[in-house]
Amino acid sequence: MTSYIIRRLIQAVPLLFLISFIVFVLISLAPGGPMSAFEENPNLTPEDLARLEEQLGLNKPIHERYLAWISRILVGDWGYSNATRRPVLTEIGDRLPNTLQLMVISFIVTILLAIPIGIISALKQYSVFDHMATFLAFVGQAVPIFWFGLILIIVFNVWLNNPVSPSSGFAWSHLWDCGDCKPLMPGGGMAPYGVENPTLGQRIQHLILPVTMLALFGTGTYTRYMRGQMLEVIHLDYVRTARAKGLSELQVIIRHALKNALTPVITIMALQLPGLFGGALFTETIFSWPGMGRLFFRSAQRVDYPLLMGIVMINASLIILFNLLADITYAVLDPRVRYD
Amino acid sequence: MATTTLDRLDLSVQKGKERSMLSMTWHQFRRHHMAMIGSFVLLLLILGSILVSVVSPYDPEKSSMRERRDPPSLVHPMGTDTLGRDMMTRLLYGGRVSLTIGLLATVVGISIGTTIGALAGYYGGWLDNALMRLTDLFISMPRLFMLIIMTLLLRSWDVPLLKANGGVGGIILILGILSWTGTARLVRGQFLGLKEKEFVEAARALGIKNMRIVFRHILPNTATPIIVAATLLVANTIIAESGLSFLGFGVQPPTPTWGNMLNAAQDEMRKGNWWMAFFPGLMIFLTVISINYIGDGLRDALDPHKIQ
Numbered sequence: 001m002t003s004y005i006i007r008r009l010i011q012a013v014p015l016l017f018l019i020s021f022i023v024f025v026l027i028s029l030a031p032g033g034p035m036s037a038f039e040e041n042p043n044l045t046p047e048d049l050a051r052l053e054e055q056l057g058l059n060k061p062i063h064e065r066y067l068a069w070i071s072r073i074l075v076g077d078w079g080y081s082n083a084t085r086r087p088v089l090t091e092i093g094d095r096l097p098n099t100l101q102l103m104v105i106s107f108i109v110t111i112l113l114a115i116p117i118g119i120i121s122a123l124k125q126y127s128v129f130d131h132m133a134t135f136l137a138f139v140g141q142a143v144p145i146f147w148f149g150l151i152l153i154i155v156f157n158v159w160l161n162n163p164v165s166p167s168s169g170f171a172w173s174h175l176w177d178c179g180d181c182k183p184l185m186p187g188g189g190m191a192p193y194g195v196e197n198p199t200l201g202q203r204i205q206h207l208i209l210p211v212t213m214l215a216l217f218g219t220g221t222y223t224r225y226m227r228g229q230m231l232e233v234i235h236l237d238y239v240r241t242a243r244a245k246g247l248s249e250l251q252v253i254i255r256h257a258l259k260n261a262l263t264p265v266i267t268i269m270a271l272q273l274p275g276l277f278g279g280a281l282f283t284e285t286i287f288s289w290p291g292m293g294r295l296f297f298r299s300a301q302r303v304d305y306p307l308l309m310g311i312v313m314i315n316a317s318l319i320i321l322f323n324l325l326a327d328i329t330y331a332v333l334d335p336r337v338r339y340d
Numbered sequence: 341m342a343t344t345t346l347d348r349l350d351l352s353v354q355k356g357k358e359r360s361m362l363s364m365t366w367h368q369f370r371r372h373h374m375a376m377i378g379s380f381v382l383l384l385l386i387l388g389s390i391l392v393s394v395v396s397p398y399d400p401e402k403s404s405m406r407e408r409r410d411p412p413s414l415v416h417p418m419g420t421d422t423l424g425r426d427m428m429t430r431l432l433y434g435g436r437v438s439l440t441i442g443l444l445a446t447v448v449g450i451s452i453g454t455t456i457g458a459l460a461g462y463y464g465g466w467l468d469n470a471l472m473r474l475t476d477l478f479i480s481m482p483r484l485f486m487l488i489i490m491t492l493l494l495r496s497w498d499v500p501l502l503k504a505n506g507g508v509g510g511i512i513l514i515l516g517i518l519s520w521t522g523t524a525r526l527v528r529g530q531f532l533g534l535k536e537k538e539f540v541e542a543a544r545a546l547g548i549k550n551m552r553i554v555f556r557h558i559l560p561n562t563a564t565p566i567i568v569a570a571t572l573l574v575a576n577t578i579i580a581e582s583g584l585s586f587l588g589f590g591v592q593p594p595t596p597t598w599g600n601m602l603n604a605a606q607d608e609m610r611k612g613n614w615w616m617a618f619f620p621g622l623m624i625f626l627t628v629i630s631i632n633y634i635g636d637g638l639r640d641a642l643d644p645h646k647i648q
Contacts, residue, residue: 011473018477023489030492142629144579146586147602147621154614187610278484282583286606297587300488308489315482323480 004331012320017070019316020309024066027305073313079306083299088310092292096314098190099291102283103276105207106214111269113219115262118226122261123253125231133223140220145279149213149286156185156209185209188288210287214279222269229261263333271326274318368641375637378630385627389435398426400433400596409608412615419615421601422608427615431623434596437505439627441512441597442578448516449577450570453523454559460524461531462554471524478521487580490514491589506595511584515577523569530562564642571635575628582624598624 044052053059060068072079078088117137121130160183186206191198198206233239234257242252281293288294292311299307369375388395404424412419418427460471494502494510502510534540535558543553584590585599593600598620605616 015473015477015480019481022477022481023486026489026493029496030489031496138632139629142575142625142632144582144621144624144628146583147617147624150602150606150609150617150621154609154617158610158612158614274482277482281484282586285587296485296488300492300589303492312482312485312489315485316480319480319482 005328008324008327012324016317016320019320020070020073020313021066023309023312023316024069025062027303027308028062028065030303069309078310081299081307082304083302083307088306091295091307092310092314095290095292095295098289099277099280099284099293102207102210102214102280102289102291103273106211106218106276107269107273109211109215110218110222111266113215114222115226115265118223118265119230119253119258119261121223121227122230122234130227134227137220137223137227140216141224143216145213145217146282146286148216149209149283152185152209152213153187153286157183157187160184188286190289210283210289213286214276214283217279218269218272218276222265225268226261226265229265230257233257233261267326267329267333271322274315274322277315277318365641369637372633372637372640374633375640378633378637381626382630382634385435385623385630386439388432389439392429392432392435396426396429396432398429400425400430401594409613411613418619419613421604421616427619430596430601431598431619434598434601434620435623435627437508437591437595437597438578438581438599438624441508441515441581441591442574445512445515445519445577445581446570446574448512449519449573450523450566451520452516453520454527454566456520457524457527457529458531458554458559461528462535462550462558464532468528472528475521475524478518481518483518483580484583486518487514487584488587488589490517491584506592506597508591508595511581511590515580519573519577519580523566523573526565526569527562530565531558534558534561568635568639568642571631571638575631575635578624578627578631 050059058065069079076089078092080087081091084091117133121133124130185208186192187209190206191202192206195202234253239252239257242256243249247255277293280291281297283289284291284294285297292314295307296311298304299311402425404420407416407420407424409422410416410420410424416426416428418431420426421430456471456475460468460475491507491510491514494507494514497503497510499509502513531554540553540558543557548557581590581597582599582602585597586602588600588603590599591597593604601620602617605613605620609617
């Protein structure tokens with residue numbers, strides 16, 4: 001068991017280095033970067049440019065630059081953003097909690113929706129509920145996440161109005177002349193404009209649409225998965241035994257079937273958690289959420305090397321870490337896996 | 341005289357209809373209603389994209405200042421954009437690009453994935469190990485981030501093949517390169533199982549070379565799951581390309597694609613011009629859900645356990 005964990009850990013480390021090297025090489029090949037601002041300056045002669053290159057260490061071969069970079073990373077010097085001149089770790093650190101907030105809350109919403117719906121769907125297979133749930137899950141998986149976000153904004157921010165706002169009740173701002181109306185849901189940001197310390201209610205209000213957007217795909221996927229697992233489990237012999245023993249249906253389901261159906265689902269869900277970063281990128285861009293996704297987006301537009309590297313490193317590390325945890329969890333729960 | 345086994349077999353062949361694999365698959369597919377609907381919708385979209393130059397009275401590039409930002413009407417079923425161009429026409433032209441990218445990138449991805457999976461699964465040993473580590477590497481990379489970084493790279497490569505039409509070729513390439521891992525794992529799993537079977541042993545005994553065994557003997561038997569995976573990969577790729585274009589890193593305007601039409605719509609929709617954002621996304625959604633249902637239907641149709 002411990003040897004399995006150690007083996008997996010040993011495999012994970014070179015993987016991380018390899019990814020960092022690949023990303024480093026890719027980004028260094030991309031146009032734009034530390035020299036681009038200087039190259040556009042007509043006052044600098046070619047000798048000046050060469051000197052600057054030498055100073056920044058950009059004329060050394062790629063593996064040397066990589067080694068220099070990685071040794072700084074390991075010590076904690078992640079460099080400075082080309083755009084804002086602030087330390088990369090500070091920029092990321094400012095925003096990582098916001099992204100995590102989004103991701104974790106979406107994850108929780110997904111669990112709270114997908115698991116019960118999946119279970120009930122399986123227990124009442126082929127019922128109206130099952131058909132509707134399966135259909136909606138299927139639809140949820142097919143909807144492009146960025147489109148969904150835009151639709152949410154159109155419906156809840158542009159069209160529907162806040163019933164609590166001063167002028168009138170629910171109104172579609174195009175059909176009625178609703179001069180004073182405020183939108184039902186905010187269209188962006190973590191807090192209302194200019195508010196430094198939002199109240200809990202305001203925070204929640206600003207979270208509703210982004211979380212809905214981020215949670216859609218996962219809910220669809222895991223509802224189907226939970227349903228599948230549950231269906232598999234309730235046909236197995238030991239469930240039949242439990243029923244034969246005279247246990248109530250509820251007991252059979254919860255104490256026997258559910259545990260075994262739930263485990264792979266939760267493991268897979270947790271494993272896919274770092275994947276939410278991608279979805280968060282769209283969510284943060286559309287809803288102007290100050291998080292890592294939007295930071296990456298802006299950095300890519302400006303080809304801000306150090307920031308891009310930093311963000312990808314963090315993301316890749318999380319993916320590898322979660323993969324590792326999932327493998328270990330499988331090994332703990334299913335002894336058959338250990339003897340690989 | 342009692343009928344022999346051979347006579348009985350002969351009779352049963354005559355009684356039942358002669359059914360090829362293809363017709364069995366088709367009949368099973370037809371029973372999946374949603375898959376049939378999906379096929380119909382997808383066919384409609386494809387035909388629309390191909391025939392739009394013939395059927396539509398509008399020019400996708402010609403702007404019309406009088407008709408700017410018109411909501412959907414009888415004249416413009418999906419409204420017009422900021423320059424007065426008919427949305428429906430543009431969407432169908434954009435469909436050409438989006439669908440082509442989805443298809444070709446999938447071809448790239450499946451080719452790479454099948455090759456890697458076949459080699460890893462068949463030869464085993466250190467090759468399997470090495471290829472699986474490579475696969476792990478690609479799986480561990482954050483896909484969207486890598487796609488964006490690779491588009492940055494593309495900008496510096498002045499290869500006309502990659503840069504034409506707003507960079508379509510380049511997008512196909514990078515989408516293909518980052519989509520092969522699922523197929524590789526799938527194919528490898530299949531090969532691990534199949535290489536122990538007797539027909540492989542027989543082929544080897546006959547002296548057939550390894551590569552030929554891989555491609556002419558084992559691979560055809562893995563066709564079924566690969567087909568299903570390929571179908572779903574097309575849908576996946578279409579969404580990936582749309583997402584990339586939506587962010588501005590994918591296909592560049594003026595080449596229309598559903599994703600970059602969505603990008604252009606972002607500012608407009610907050611002003612109330614909802615149709616510019618609604619319809620492009622609707623196209624993506626319809627395409628993807630149709631393909632997903634088709635993939636579901638194919639999976640059922642090709643499943644040997646389900647054939648009656």
